[in-house]
Amino acid sequence: MLVQTPTTRPFAVVTGASSGIGLELAKQFAAGGYDVLVAAEDEAVHDVPAQLAGTVTAEVLRTDLSTREGVEELWRVATAGGRAVDAVALHAGVGVSGTFVDTDLEDELQMVRLNVDAVVRLAKHATRHMVGRGEGRMLFTSSLAARVPAPHQAVYGASKAFVQSFAQALRQEVEGAGVVVTTFLPGPTDTEFFDRAGAQDTAMGQTSLKDDPAKVAKQAFAALQKGRDHVVTGSLATKVQGAVANLLPNKLTAKGQGKLAEPGSGD
Ligand SMILES: NC(=O)c1ccc[n+]([C@@H]2O[C@H](COP(=O)([O-])OP(=O)(O)OC[C@H]3O[C@@H](n4cnc5c(N)ncnc54)[C@H](OP(=O)(O)O)[C@@H]3O)[C@@H](O)[C@H]2O)c1
Secondary structure: OOOOOOOOOOEEEEEOOOOHHHHHHHHHHHHOOOEEEEEEOOHHHHHOHHHOOOOOOEEEEEOOOOOHHHHHHHHHHHOHHHOOOOEEEEOOOOOOOOOOOOOOHHHHHHHHHHHHHHHHHHHHHHHHHHHHHOOEEEEEEOOHHHOOOOOOOHHHHHHHHHHHHHHHHHHHHHHHHOEEEEEEEEOOEOOOHHHHHOOOOOHHHHOOOOEOHHHHHHHHHHHHHHOOOEEEEOOHHHHHHHHHHHHOOHHHHHHHHHHHHOOOOOO
16 A cells, blocks of 8 residues: 555545454555545554455554544644645444443543544544534444433443434534534444443343444444435344434433443343
């Protein structure tokens, strides 16, 4: 892969692109003809360019996006030399599983820094940049957990409800300025997410019915390209779950969600 050669192709930034859905999103942007800047925290992000098809250029940045410095560095690299950013996928995120009385506060606050603070910080840069140019696309990774209270992932669920609300409000503000904001809501998807969240012993973590991250990313990218408001990604069953979550009272959905995410429920 070439690095930092100016091209006439559109340019996209993808955060959390080293594995799972984010890696598949990077593949979608590359296959769609975008040059990409992929960002993640660990060494594995350097393996991403070799996995992208096509003739696009791919740059890599290893940075901790849960910090102010990490997001500022990402934006500095993205816009180096006055480069225009055509699309941003604000995807990097983690979960913390467990019952709130037991979970570690610092783990949860660290998650909020990544899932919420970093998203707002990066979105601020991207919004000003794109509104200034009169065009651009932002793809926010939400979750079905944004639609229902999420017992045993209470802070995680709230972080995704924040992203969903924030992005949909932002969409209204910027649509007259030529900027598209799309959210996608995955259900359980087969990635490292559950291991990282400490949810291996839950029914949700152990289900064999998880969605394919490649399919999820394909649907998310298509929704962004079509300028859609949001999309529930994955299988038909996940989409039905998303629709039903909108209809049932929170009290009921919280019970169902809580059973699936309860520690030990998978044993
Ligand atoms: N999988 C699901 O069931 C599911 C369902 C709904 C929503 N989501 C959303 O999808 C995202 C997680 O993606 P995934 O499921 O594909 O999980 P994943 O494979 O664990 O990917 C998480 C990505 O985020 C990056 N990341 C984590 N901490 C970071 C940090 N401090 N700085 C920079 N990058 C960081 C990881 O990079 P490193 O490895 O370098 O840390 C990795 O690239 C989250 O936003 C989550 O809310 C997932």
